[in-house]
Amino acid sequence: MADILECIDLSSADVRSAPIPERAVGLMEWVAAAEALGRDTVELMGLWASRRGVHMALRRPGTGRLGLLTYPTDSSFPSVGRHHAAAQRPERAIRDIYGFVAEGAPDLRPWLDHGRLGVHHPPGTATPVMEMPAYDFLPAEGESLHQVPVGPIHAGIIEPGHFRFTAQGETVVRLEERLGYAHKGIGSLLRGAPIARGTMLAGRTSGDSTVAYAWAFSQAVEAAHGMTVPDRALWLRGLMAELERLANHLGDIGAICNDAAFAMMHAHCGVLRERVLRAADAVFGHRLMQDMIRPGGVARDLRADGAALVSDLLGDIRARFGALVRLYDNSPSLLDRTVGTGRLSPDLAARFAAGGFVGRASGRAFDARRGLPYGPYDRLAFDVPCRSDGDVNARIWIRIEEVRQSLALVEQILDSLPAGPVFADLPEGGSGAMGLGLVEGFRGDILAWIEIGPEGTIAEGYLRDPSWFQWPLLEAAIEGNIIADFPLCNKSFNCSYSGHDL
Amino acid sequence: MRRLLLEGLLRGPLGEPLAREEAAERDALGSKLVRATRHVLGRSLSIREVDAGSCNGCELEINALSNAFYDLERFGLRFVASPRHADVLLVTGPVTRNMAEALQRAYDATPAPKWVVAAGDCAIDGGCFAGSYAVQGGVSAVMHVDLKIPGCPPRPSALLRGLVELMEGRSND
Incomplete structure (x- = not known):
């Protein structure tokens, strides 16, 4: 043993x-x-x-x-x-x-595989399709239970997935998720792809985490080559990743409150999120900073007035965010919906190694930036907030704390951004070498694995979204809650469908 | 809360002023849109968004249309929860084989007259996922598409402009 x-x-x-x-x-x-x-x-x-x-x-x-x-x-x-x-x-x-x-x-x-792919075991031993029996949802037995099927298309503007609720009255007895609707076969597209195309696919595995995915993928390629990335590139990656975290957390905080019909938070947080995206657009040329990180460094340097623009953004968020946090904390009607709702026990979070705000709201203090440090975070000061109450409220507060941490991190990065090149060419060869990348995205740790193929290609690759170990916990967290609180719980988890479905 | 509400009233829109070009474009878009939607559907257009397998990047930008900067409801455009209430299906993503039936059913549930907008490079031709065993193709592989809005993802301003084009095309009918 x-x-x-x-x-x-x-x-x-x-x-x-x-x-x-x-x-x-x-x-x-x-x-x-x-x-x-x-x-x-x-x-x-x-x-x-x-x-x-x-x-x-x-x-x-x-x-x-x-x-x-x-x-x-x-x-x-x-x-x-x-x-x-x-x-x-x-x-x-x-x-x-x-x-x-x-x-x-x-x-x-x-x-x-929902029986619609035309082949079974697609990239492996592709055998012709056979009739697939109807999907068996897990049973729930008892007096006066009823089922509510939801999805794959939901009422809001969100990704596709199916939820099967078994309820007694309003209370959820069992939730079973059925995912895979966004399955795009990313693994098979990566096989044999040139590294540039692989980076592009990685950045489109879950669009809200495009920076973190491109970074994890790049780390894996760079590790497989045993190469060093210029320092300035690492710091710029950190800047992009923190902007991405800020945009997503701000959007989430507002959207969770909106699911409790508290539209004012949503409107104000939406304004802050838009400001982050506009700053990213001005500084890096893309609102979501897609395709900015690539193996070897970053695709473009900060423009001349970039630091000043980002600095203005920080000032703007700082000036407004405090009042929003007070608004949240001083609205009993809102807290009534979030406190005690969708509680995830620390025991389950630990057992599933749940990352991100889901884990950190339920006692698992892991953050890849701290637990498996990588540049530039090994040279930056920040706290990893952690709570153990594990409800919707806790997941909101973890995000609030992380917004504050990200603001401080961006400030540190701007203050001590080293000069120098932002890209180094990848070495040739390396066929057969494998590399692992691990990056803390806004939603948790993203793992990337690749094997280098001949002539600058990827032999195979895999990208593991943090949602793999968060989705199953949502099923546990909703148990005993009412169906009407599901949107709140779901948004507070904010798992990726596309990142999971690959 | 009272302070925030009061500030909102006294200081006007919270959003910073848009860049000059963008502000001009937005105003032009706004008035054109008003004329066009009135011509076809009176004063409003209901949009049902369907993610047919996207990476969720397009959803982020479509959601941004509702923020204080773009505020699409000013133009009589609104997102609805059911396809039965919709005039337009705004479809994103490559159509995955696992989503093709759901998309078709959403289309069938939408009352005529109805239009389909393919938003984003993936919805147009499958984008970088084209050719995968799991992907049927762009939206036009499954149904007739009235308008394509390119971009990865399209900017909110491009999405607004796209909807205007759709309405202008229709109003010439």
Whole structure:
């Protein structure tokens, strides 16, 4: 048992500076790792497949060390999900996409494959489509239960997904999510793609996190090449990532309140969010800063008056944000909706290694910027807010605190932005090398894995959205709440559909 | 709260003044839009947004249309929750195979006369996801498209301009 834990021995610096060593493990070690996950002695950072087999990225919460295990296979692997619930959906996705079956898995229903793709196991061993039976939702039994199906198209302007509520009166007895509607086959598009196209796809995996995704992907490519990125590029990446976090958190704070019919917060936060996007547009030439980060550095330097523009933005947000926080905190009718609603227990957040505000509102203090530090955050001062009440209110407050932290971070970055180039050419070669990237997006830690192919291409790649380990927790958080509070809970989680569906 | 409300009243719109070109463009857009929508549908146009598999970037910018800067309801444009209340389906994303049926059903549920707008590069031709086994293609692979608004994602101002073009095209009928 000790053996498998000792395999998880890579420091953040190891992962970020060099190709990640492939550690092929046998049946015993794989199962030992799955059991360790079940005992919560290690955390699951990702579970995915490639033509090499099935990969599992692990982290030891105590030491912060990482490890990547590979179970070589072309057909099946021992189920991790039977020991660790967070692995069940990734295993179902692996079966849909690669056809690798998780042996002994408690749930064998398809996940991303809705029987409409024309082929099964698309990028793997593409077999012709067979009739797929209707999807079996999990049963709920009891007196006077009724079901409410919602989606995939929802009432608002949001992404597609299906929610199946079983309710007694207004109270939710069980929520089951069915996702995969936004499945675009990003894994298959990455296979053999030139690195530039891979970066573009990574930046469009979840549009609200385009900066964080492009950064994670770039980190993975840079690690696989063992290359160093110019310092100024790292700082500019940090600037973009914090602007992205600010825009999203500001938008979320307003939108959550709007779901409690408190439109005033929404209007004011919407103004602040728009100001961030306009500043990003002025400084970097794109409102969402898409395609600004690429392997080797960043695509464009700060324009001459960029620092002043961003500095004005900070002043503007600071001048207005405090009053909005007081408005939230002094509106009992609003707090009545958010306090105690959609509570997620710290125990579940820890077991699923939930990242972002979902984890940090429920006692899991992990933030990749701190827990697995990378430049420029290793040289910046900031706090990682954490609470344990785990309700909608807590997730709002984590965002409020993080807005304040991001404002301070942007200020530090502007104050000490180093001079120099913003891009370095990628070295040639490196075929077969693998790299891992881990970046804290606004919603949590994004993991990127790539294998370099011949002549500047990607052999294979995988991008793991934080939502994989947050979506299942929403099902738990809503239990016992009323259906009318679901929009509040859902928005406070704000999981990505596209990032999850890949 | 009272202070914020009072400030809102006394200081006018919270938003900073738009850049000169953009302000001129917005005003021009506004008056053109008013004439066009009145011609076809009286004074308002109801839009049902459908994400057919986008990365959610387009949704961010479509949502921005409702903020204080763009405030699309000034023009009689509004987003509605049901396709049964809609005149226009505003579709984003490449149409994934998993979403094609839902999109078709939303279209079928929309009463005529109805128009389909493909917003964003993916909705136009599948964008960078074209060719994937999981993607059917752009919106026109599934249904007739009346207007295409390019961009990745389209800027809110481009979305507004696009809707004007749609209305102008219709009003020539």
